[in-house]
Amino acid sequence: MREKLVEAKGLYKQYALKSDKLFAKRRYLKAVDGVTFDIYKGEFFGVVGESGCGKSTTAKLILDMEHPTKGTVLFKGRDMSTLKPKEWRAIRLDMQMIFQDPLGALDPYMCVGKQIMEPLEIHNIGDPKDRKQMVLDMLAAVSLKPIFYDRYPHELSGGQRQRIVLARALIVKPQLLVCDEPISALDVSIQAQVVNLFKRIHKELNLTFMFISHDLRIVKHVCDRIIVMYLGRVVEEAESDELFANTLHPYSQALISAVPSLTPDAQAKRIMLHGDPPNPIDLPKGCRFASRCSKCTPRCLESEPELVDMGNGHKVACFLVTGK
Amino acid sequence: MLHVKNLKVDFEVDGRRIRILHGVDLDLEEGETLGLVGESGCGKSVTCSAILRILADNATVTGEVMYDGTDLLKLPASKMEEIRGKDITMIFQDPVVYMNPVKTIGNQITEVIHLHEKCSQAEADKKAIDLLTQVGIPHPETRLKYYPHQLSGGLCQRVMIAMALACKPKLLMADEPTTALDVTVQAQILDLLRSLNKKLGMATILVTHDLGVIAENVKRVMVMYAGVVVEEGPVDIIFKKPAHPYTEGLLNSLPKMDGQEGDLIPIEGSVPAPDKRPAGCCFGPRCKYMTDECLKGQPKLTTINGTHRCACFHPVHGTYGGEA
Ligand SMILES: Nc1ncnc2c1ncn2[C@@H]1O[C@H](COP(=O)(O)OP(=O)(O)OP(=O)(O)O)[C@@H](O)[C@H]1O
Ligand code: SF4
Ligand SMILES: [Mg+2]
Numbered sequence: 001m002r003e004k005l006v007e008a009k010g011l012y013k014q015y016a017l018k019s020d021k022l023f024a025k026r027r028y029l030k031a032v033d034g035v036t037f038d039i040y041k042g043e044f045f046g047v048v049g050e051s052g053c054g055k056s057t058t059a060k061l062i063l064d065m066e067h068p069t070k071g072t073v074l075f076k077g078r079d080m081s082t083l084k085p086k087e088w089r090a091i092r093l094d095m096q097m098i099f100q101d102p103l104g105a106l107d108p109y110m111c112v113g114k115q116i117m118e119p120l121e122i123h124n125i126g127d128p129k130d131r132k133q134m135v136l137d138m139l140a141a142v143s144l145k146p147i148f149y150d151r152y153p154h155e156l157s158g159g160q161r162q163r164i165v166l167a168r169a170l171i172v173k174p175q176l177l178v179c180d181e182p183i184s185a186l187d188v189s190i191q192a193q194v195v196n197l198f199k200r201i202h203k204e205l206n207l208t209f210m211f212i213s214h215d216l217r218i219v220k221h222v223c224d225r226i227i228v229m230y231l232g233r234v235v236e237e238a239e240s241d242e243l244f245a246n247t248l249h250p251y252s253q254a255l256i257s258a259v260p261s262l263t264p265d266a267q268a269k270r271i272m273l274h275g276d277p278p279n280p281i282d283l284p285k286g287c288r289f290a291s292r293c294s295k296c297t298p299r300c301l302e303s304e305p306e307l308v309d310m311g312n313g314h315k316v317a318c319f320l321v322t323g324k
Numbered sequence: 325m326l327h328v329k330n331l332k333v334d335f336e337v338d339g340r341r342i343r344i345l346h347g348v349d350l351d352l353e354e355g356e357t358l359g360l361v362g363e364s365g366c367g368k369s370v371t372c373s374a375i376l377r378i379l380a381d382n383a384t385v386t387g388e389v390m391y392d393g394t395d396l397l398k399l400p401a402s403k404m405e406e407i408r409g410k411d412i413t414m415i416f417q418d419p420v421v422y423m424n425p426v427k428t429i430g431n432q433i434t435e436v437i438h439l440h441e442k443c444s445q446a447e448a449d450k451k452a453i454d455l456l457t458q459v460g461i462p463h464p465e466t467r468l469k470y471y472p473h474q475l476s477g478g479l480c481q482r483v484m485i486a487m488a489l490a491c492k493p494k495l496l497m498a499d500e501p502t503t504a505l506d507v508t509v510q511a512q513i514l515d516l517l518r519s520l521n522k523k524l525g526m527a528t529i530l531v532t533h534d535l536g537v538i539a540e541n542v543k544r545v546m547v548m549y550a551g552v553v554v555e556e557g558p559v560d561i562i563f564k565k566p567a568h569p570y571t572e573g574l575l576n577s578l579p580k581m582d583g584q585e586g587d588l589i590p591i592e593g594s595v596p597a598p599d600k601r602p603a604g605c606c607f608g609p610r611c612k613y614m615t616d617e618c619l620k621g622q623p624k625l626t627t628i629n630g631t632h633r634c635a636c637f638h639p640v641h642g643t644y645g646g647e648a
Pocket of ligand 2: 569570605606607608609611612613614615618623635636637638639
């Protein structure tokens with residue numbers, strides 16, 4: 001049995017909307033609406049879906065940066081929300097995160113070496129006189145020369161900044177690294193550098209990744225297992241190769257076919273979706289993909305399909321596939 | 325139809341003049357689709373804005389922009405205004421910014437229509453509905469009464485395209501029209517632009533940083549790097565046999581959807597800042613084929629084969645020094 005590092009169980013997260021009328025019925029935006037998945041130790045776990053589908057909110061729930069309206073998150077078998085502050089801090093160190101915008105994550109007035117060292121000081125890790133060496137080792141691990149220690153964020157390129165953020169996350173030796181669109185803000189020619197670095201780190205440190213991205217080419221390239229989200233729900237979950245070779249959910253099929261291929265004149269096989277996703281505030285009844293689905297049946301407008309395991313861990317939430 | 329020669333743009337920043345475009349040549353036939361691809365900051369938008377003369381005040385433009393036999397750079401401002409409204413129009417990455425937030429979609433479109441032809445309000449409304457139908461907006465009659473913020477990103481971009489079409493332009497410049505959109509919506513918009521190009525015979529310049537978008541949507545492409553056109557030619561040739569080391573590097577650094585494994589091959593280093601350009605070839609410091617010869621100066625765009633041209637002393641395919 002593979003060891004589970006993260007268990008997300010029936011997560012819901014609603015945000016109350018401000019209403020302009022005093023006695024109007026309160027309205028809620030359902031950012032995450034019943035999400036269950038596990039992340040195994042050492043795996044490169046991918047989350048894909050389009051803007052507003054709840055990827056980032058799910059990440060925040062996993063990191064206990066937001067509290068679920070309903071449901072629980074277990075990290076190493078423990079429910080973060082029940083821990084005492086001291087224990088919480090200790091366990092929370094094992095999860096680190098990096099986001100899309102590396103510049104926003106860095107202090108403009110502090111040299112980057114000191115910023116990488118900061119978590120060691122805050123959490124009192126290692127002997128103070130060894131810390132500089134630890135930082136230099138970390139710089140080397142993210143392929144930066146020692147001279148970068150004294151540089152400031154504005155002197156660095158986007159790719160170099162993302163390496164600094166990565167070094168700062170890795171220096172506390174976490175077990176889980178949550179990356180939310182970590183390369184979207186980088187130049188195309190730099191993305192490959194950072195992706196290769198992620199892959200190397202993953203192998204060398206046996207680190208578990210939760211990798212959120214809308215770039216299916218990259219996700220396919222790096223991830224072992226993937227969930228596809230649509231409007232706050234998981235619609236499909238499978239090993240990466242299986243997902244791309246044997247795509248089951250109509251939404252995943254459209255999403256994957258929409259990725260422009262690098263072969264000129266290849267648009268023939270495209271499944272064109274019509275319309276936009278419905279508003280996550282007033283979700284219609286039934287399957288939430290129904291309004292854009294070309295295979296929609298009357299039943300799909302009535303009830304919501306559950307995520308069903310089709311064997312070998314390939315799960316899908318579509319009546320036409322599961323028959324249930 | 326459009327012949328741009330030796331287009332140079334300087335910006336004055338803090339009392340210093342910085343060259344951003346280093347002599348761009350661009351030719352476009354009637355009804356043709358041309359792609360402009362390159363990484364952030366390489367000068368794609370500046371090229372389009374310079375052609376339309378909508379650059380900021382700190383810009384100095386030299387060179388020639390011949391449109392229908394007249395040099396647009398020499399036209400008086402009022403004449404240029406006419407061309408912008410009638411012959412050449414542009415759509416942008418973030419359509420909402422370019423729309424008036426306090427006017428309905430309908431008013432904004434009919435305003436453009438009234439600029440171009442004498443007709444009653446009822447006739448203009450009818451034309452607006454036709455245009456919205458043409459760009460694939462469902463329920464156009466109701467949508468006319470909407471304000472921009474009530475529309476999704478994809479619908480806003482469609483409205484922008486409708487407004488551009490209201491001018492019946494001969495040339496549409498689309499600057500990253502789908503970058504801010506989800507892939508499934510991107511596929512819809514690109515499909516729309518392709519069909520409009522076919523149906524109306526309108527020439528299109530499509531600006532993007534996504535090579536996949538280029539591969540599927542245009543016949544000819546210009547690859548830009550650091551304010552220089554480094555390669556130009558038919559898409560099907562350039563994607564199979566790139567001649568410039570930068571183009572080759574870009575193609576290698578992207579993961580393919582039809583699953584090749586192994587590491588990506590990144591381009592080392594990063595794009596130089598405009599005021600810190602290397603001596604010699606602008607790509608030199610990142611180029612794995614660089615020799616001493618490359619330090620002599622910027623190679624000219626020369627013919628590799630037919631209409632395939634490349635600016636490199638040691639092209640991956642062909643030789644340097646055909647006709648300039
Ligand atoms: N008004 C201005 N003053 C000074 N520099 C400018 C001005 N406008 C643009 N630039 C600079 O010109 C260069 C080219 O910019 P441009 O917007 O054309 O890039 P781009 O290729 O369109 O990139 P992107 O993919 O990010 O849109 C950049 O370095 C930019 O900072
Ligand atoms: S001219 Fe030289 S440095 Fe420039 S791209 Fe060609 S080989 Fe590389
Ligand atoms: Mg631009």
